[in-house]
Amino acid sequence: MAEQLTTTSYAVLAQVAxxxxxxxxxxxxxxxxxxxVWPRAESAIYREVKRLSSMGLLDGRKEHVGKRARTVYxxxxxxxxxxxxxxxxxxxxxxxxxxxxxxxxxAPLGTKEQIVSTLHQVRDDVREMLRFGGEVKQEFLDGIAxxxxxxxxxxxxxxxxxxxxxxxxxxxERTLAEIESWDxxxxxxxxxxxxxxxxxxxxxxxxxxxxxxxxxxxxxQRRRHDGRSV
Amino acid sequence: MAEQLTTTSYAVLAQVAxxxxxxxxxxxxxxxxxxxVWPRAESAIYREVKRLSSMGLLDGRKEHVGKRARTVYxxxxxxxxxxxxxxxxxxxxxxxxxxxxxxxxxAPLGTKEQIVSTLHQVRDDVREMLRFGGEVKQEFLDGIAxxxxxxxxxxxxxxxxxxxxxxxxxxxERTLAEIESWDxxxxxxxxxxxxxxxxxxxxxxxxxxxxxxxxxxxxxQRRRHDGRSV
DNA sequence: GCGCCTATACTCTAAATTGGAGTAAGTAAA
DNA sequence: TTTACTTACTCCAATTTAGAGTATAGGCGC
Numbered sequence: 001m002a003e004q005l006t007t008t009s010y011a012v013l014a015q016v017a018x019x020x021x022x023x024x025x026x027x028x029x030x031x032x033x034x035x036x037v038w039p040r041a042e043s044a045i046y047r048e049v050k051r052l053s054s055m056g057l058l059d060g061r062k063e064h065v066g067k068r069a070r071t072v073y074x075x076x077x078x079x080x081x082x083x084x085x086x087x088x089x090x091x092x093x094x095x096x097x098x099x100x101x102x103x104x105x106x107a108p109l110g111t112k113e114q115i116v117s118t119l120h121q122v123r124d125d126v127r128e129m130l131r132f133g134g135e136v137k138q139e140f141l142d143g144i145a146x147x148x149x150x151x152x153x154x155x156x157x158x159x160x161x162x163x164x165x166x167x168x169x170x171x172x173e174r175t176l177a178e179i180e181s182w183d184x185x186x187x188x189x190x191x192x193x194x195x196x197x198x199x200x201x202x203x204x205x206x207x208x209x210x211x212x213x214x215x216x217x218x219x220x221q222r223r224r225h226d227g228r229s230v
Numbered sequence: 231m232a233e234q235l236t237t238t239s240y241a242v243l244a245q246v247a248x249x250x251x252x253x254x255x256x257x258x259x260x261x262x263x264x265x266x267v268w269p270r271a272e273s274a275i276y277r278e279v280k281r282l283s284s285m286g287l288l289d290g291r292k293e294h295v296g297k298r299a300r301t302v303y304x305x306x307x308x309x310x311x312x313x314x315x316x317x318x319x320x321x322x323x324x325x326x327x328x329x330x331x332x333x334x335x336x337a338p339l340g341t342k343e344q345i346v347s348t349l350h351q352v353r354d355d356v357r358e359m360l361r362f363g364g365e366v367k368q369e370f371l372d373g374i375a376x377x378x379x380x381x382x383x384x385x386x387x388x389x390x391x392x393x394x395x396x397x398x399x400x401x402x403e404r405t406l407a408e409i410e411s412w413d414x415x416x417x418x419x420x421x422x423x424x425x426x427x428x429x430x431x432x433x434x435x436x437x438x439x440x441x442x443x444x445x446x447x448x449x450x451q452r453r454r455h456d457g458r459s460v
Numbered sequence: 461g462c463g464c465c466t467a468t469a470c471t472c473t474a475a476a477t478t479g480g481a482g483t484a485a486g487t488a489a490a
Numbered sequence: 491t492t493t494a495c496t497t498a499c500t501c502c503a504a505t506t507t508a509g510a511g512t513a514t515a516g517g518c519g520c
Contacts, residue, residue, distance in 0.1 A: 006505090007329050014336045024469050037331040041507045046470065068514045070469055080339060087333055087340035091348045093355040094398060096326040099237050101267040101387055103317060106244045108383065109310060110317035118321045125323040130433055138435040140428050152420035153338065155428045156408065157331055160401050162433045167397040168324060171390050178386065190382035198370050198385045203360055203392045205368040236476085254498050271478045276499065298485045300498055 003055070010086050011038045012048045013079050016058060018147060020074035023049050029146070036129065036161065049073055057082050104175075108185040115185070119176045126169045133162045239287075240316050241268045242278045243309050246288060248377060250304035253279050259376070266359065266391065279303055287312050334405075338415040345415070349406045356399045363392045 011034055015026060027045050049071075052058040057079035060071045100122045107115040136158055139145040147154055182190065241264060245256060257275050279301075282288040287309035290301045330352045337345040366388055369375040377384055412420065 007327075007332070008506095011332050014332050017336055017339065022469080024467090027469095034332070037326065037328045039325055039327075041509095043471085043508080044506065047506090065468080066515060068469065083336050084340050087336065087344040087348070091333060091351050092327070092329045094326065094328050094330070094352065095269055096267065096324065097237075097269075097322070098267045098324050099322045100324070101390065102237070102241050102244050102264070103321060104383060104387060105380075106247055106313050106317065108380075109247065110314050114317040118317070121321050122324065131436075134433045134435045137428055137431055137433060140425065141435070149417060149421070150335075150338075151428065152417055152424040153334060155424040156405050157334060158428060159405070159431060160331065160398075162431050163397050163401050164394070166432060167393050168390075171393050175386050175389070187379060187382055191379070194382040194385040195370065198367055198381065198388060201367055201389060201392050202396060203364045203367060205364045205371070206361075238477095252498080254496095257498095271480095273479080273501085274477065277477090295497080296486060298498070 005082065005086075007038065007092060008040050008044060009048055009052060009057075010083065011040075012045060012052060013057060013075060013083050016073050016075045017080065017083060018150075020072050022063075022070045022072045024070065026073070052079065108187075110185075112179065112182070112185055115179060116176065119172055119179070123169065123172045123176070126165050126172060130162070130165050130169065133158065133165060137162075235312065235316070237268065237322060238270050238274060239278055239282060240313060241270075242275060242282060243287060243305060243313050246303055246305045247310065247313060248380075250302050252293075252300045252302045254300065256303070282309065338417075340415075342409065342412070342415055345409060346406065349402055349409070353399065353402045353406070356395050356402060360392070360395050360399065363388065363395060367392075 012026070015021070015029065015034065021029065023046055026049065027042050030040075030045060049058060049060065053060045053073065057076060058073045059076050060073050063070050063072055100118050103115065103118050136145070140148065140151055140154065140158070145151075145154070179185075242256070245251070245259065245264065251259065253276055256279065257272050260270075260275060279288060279290065283290045283303065287306060288303045289306050290303045293300050293302055330348050333345065333348045366375070370378070370381055370384065370388070375381075375384070409415075
């Protein structure tokens with residue numbers, strides 16, 4: 001049995017810290033509230049609670065509903081202590097998977113309809129996530145959220161989620177508008193205008209870039225919790 | 231040998247489509263330009279080019295630098311065709327890993343210094359990514375980028391990257407300011423104010439949320455390229 | 461009171477993926 | 491000439507995912 005706790009371990013601990021859950025409920029709640037910041041497979045959660053339980057960080061109690069058994073987990077003092085320790089360790093950086101961006105890179109190989117359709121899907125995904133965000137917002141306003149007593153913390157998270165989605169949504173709209181204004185996907189006469197647009201992007205540029213600096217040797221390396229690079 | 235192409239396969243194809251690369255260069259360039267939208271392990275890329283090559287989507291040529299061999303890959307017509315087909319398939323939604331958010335959820339278990347330090351790390355990570363974004367911007371303005379002839383497409387990507395980072399950065403700053411204005415991390419007297427703030431968040435709320443709707447059964451499911459759900 | 465459907469509550473496994481360790485040759489600088 | 495770094499990979503154990511599979515519970519229609 002591996003002893004090293006992963007971020008997924010802490011995510012489960014954090015969830016159980018709110019109050020006891022059965023594994024099934026944990027998975028359901030996870031879908032609802034952790035899906036967007038730390039998406040992991042269902043089976044991984046079932047595996048994780050067992051591990052945490054065997055390490056004494058969670059306390060699992062067998063219950064029965066008729067003949068069917070279920071295990072309800074609560075956090076132990078040792079588990080809470082592990083969380084406290086984790087809070088002081090280096091955090092892994094924000095990372096994302098955004099397939100649509102790769103599509104955009106090779107869009108000129110395909111048709112305008114294809115890339116427009118891809119961006120429509122992104123727009124719809126963002127709308128769906130925003131709908132969910134609105135629902136969570138309403139739950140708090142109605143005072144019926146599971147973590148109602150933690151609004152002062154959760155509000156910060158909802159703010160993040162909604163700001164990010166609005167940004168992605170706005171980008172999608174203006175990109176769609178730009179592409180739809182084109183006759184085709186060829187570069188003809190578009191690069192001039194693009195350079196103007198790129199010049200206006202709100203970010204500082206370095207003095208000059210004669211030689212592009214050597215990139216780091218390996219792929220994105222997340223920080224480990226002992227502070228060493230992996 | 232599995233026949234199913236993954237998004238990573240297409241990401242590699244998309245990269246080679248620009249022009250031929252040795253695997254080593256591919257990995258280096260990947261770190262530079264794909265790291266932030268589709269981060270994958272180095273070894274996965276070495277595996278992938280071999281697979282794509284054996285499937286006839288890439289053409290690998292052995293070269294020699296002194297006694298040391300290296301393989302340079304270029305895309306085949308079949309590979310280009312595969313990309314074209316992929317462009318018409320459903321795209322997997324935007325997804326992220328954001329450990330700091332989980333930290334925030336359980337922040338009251340630890341100290342104010344801990345959560346402030348975590349947010350400082352996020353701010354620094356964002357700054358570093360923005361610095362990189364500024365560098366890419368400057369490369370295009372200087373006319374020396376590898377994909378200079380594709381500015382009209384790449385500008386859209388740089389726009390995305392910078393907008394997103396500015397949003398994350400701004401959130402980090404205001405969250406830091408909010409938390410630093412607190413005496414401690416207890417809920418005392420903070421929830422009232424938080425509800426006001428949550429009310430102002432720019433997202434529509436549903437009519438009402440009496441029963442929270444049943445969440446989908448499983449974890450985040452990415453769309454597969456044959457259109458079926460996985 | 462029976463059949464059907466959906467929800468609960470998991471377990472199991474093949475396949476994929478990751479995070480390194482390891483090997484070896486070229487190149488530059490002290 | 492020794493050392494250090496870069497290029498150019500291969501290999502593998504351990505983890506993780508995606509999904510199939512198993513079985514009970516409970517509500518609803520008829």
